[in-house]
Amino acid sequence: MKYAKPHLNYNAQLDLLRQRGLSIGDERAAVRALRRIGYYRLSAYTYVLRRAAAPGPSSERLAPSDQFIEGATLDQAVALHDFDDRLRGVLLSGLERIEVAMRVQIGYQLGKTDPHGHLDPAHLDAARCGQLARTRGSDTGRTLHAEWLRRFDALLDDARTEEFVRHFVRKYDGRLPIWAATEIMTFGCLTGLYNLLSSRDAAAIALALEVKNRDVVHGWLRALNVLRNHCAHNARVWNRPTVYPPRIPPPGLTHARLHHLPDADNNRVYVLAAIIGHLLVCLDPTTNWPRQLATVVKKFPAVSDLSPGSSMGFPDGWQQLELWNYEPT
Incomplete structure (x- = not known):
């Protein structure tokens, strides 16, 4: 048409x-x-x-x-838009801190193994590195590590005018050590590399995040990467379904501040916000981010039958939960 x-x-x-x-x-x-x-x-x-919509003859959603x-009213729609703008801002501020912290974590941990460990599967998880990469359901013909290297090399080319990159090109062979390489990596690139780390290195980082399962951490990072892109590009986030619903670990695998999550809808932004809050508390105990997020959500506009619970997945009594009352140390 x-x-x-x-x-x-x-x-x-x-x-x-x-x-x-x-x-x-x-x-x-x-x-x-x-x-x-x-x-x-x-x-x-x-x-x-x-x-x-009026009910149709089939079960198709109309x-x-x-x-x-x-x-x-138009004022209600504008209020929702402006609330979403504030929510997006506080989410992005938390995600940016996580991105920087993951650069540090990966650079420090993998650097102890080998300064150029990101370039050689021998210093990573060989089995994971050797798996075939898939894009939108189709095989790429490349291994996961080869596909990751392809994306990393593209980022390196984009950063070729950066002074620190030019320094390594002039003085060395152009290969950046991991603690410098992470500075040109996107959130998605960091997420892909975390998935390829050796069991020892991935587990050490997961332990710093108070999670006892590396695959849970990778799933969280994957979901947060999509949210980060939505926030950075000013997309709607307040009632958007999650693209990659994160795994919610059972209580024994993570800190008590997340033990309420098994009852939450992991297809809504609340679970992602809770994960951000938890990660920030682990990475920077001085953070006040959980209270900042709570302050924004408490000002959800009075619109029709909408609420943080119905639209964003916030559980009843969320304001009393340990996470949202975290005291910086």
Whole structure:
């Protein structure tokens, strides 16, 4: 089907929303909101204010009606957008700290094994390194380590003008030791390398994170990498399903501050937020991040039947949990 919807100016966009039952309120403020946010971006936040679709003949899930529920307002959609913006900011601040800390952890631990251990499967987990890499369900024809090296080499090429990279090219053979190499690695690259570490090195890092299973840590990093990209690119996060739902370990495998997670929905942002909080407490006991996150979530806007529980997976009584009352040391 050919797309045929015409361009609409801001006033026409407001008229369309009004025709569909959305209360606009102050017209000038509404136009300012559209100029600041954009109609299409704002539609992700008006979407939850639309009426449910009439039941169809099959069990297929139908998109909501174009019509809005009674009492829905543009101000509510803007409030949801601005809440999401604040949430995204605090999540990203935590993820950035985790990214830097994982550079330190991997560089320090693998560096003890060999300064160039990331380049040689002999210093990693040979079995994992030798597995075939898959992209979107298809074999790449490369091993996991070869695929990781391909991505790392691309990052190294992008960083070729960095002074510290030029130093290693001029003075040595251009091979960066792991403690320098981690500085050019993305969160995704770090996650891939953690998966390839030897059992000893991966377990040592997992122990520092108070987790007794390396695969749980890798799954967490994989899920957090996607969230990090959503945050960095200003995508909606507050009610977005998780792309790679993280494993929730049983109580015996992690700290008591996460023992409530088996009852949580690992397809919602709450579990990811709890993982971020836990990791930051382990990596930096002086952190105040859990309380910062709690402060943002407590200001969730009063909109229809929405709540941090229904939209984000926050459990009942979350404000009383140990994690969100962590006292920096």
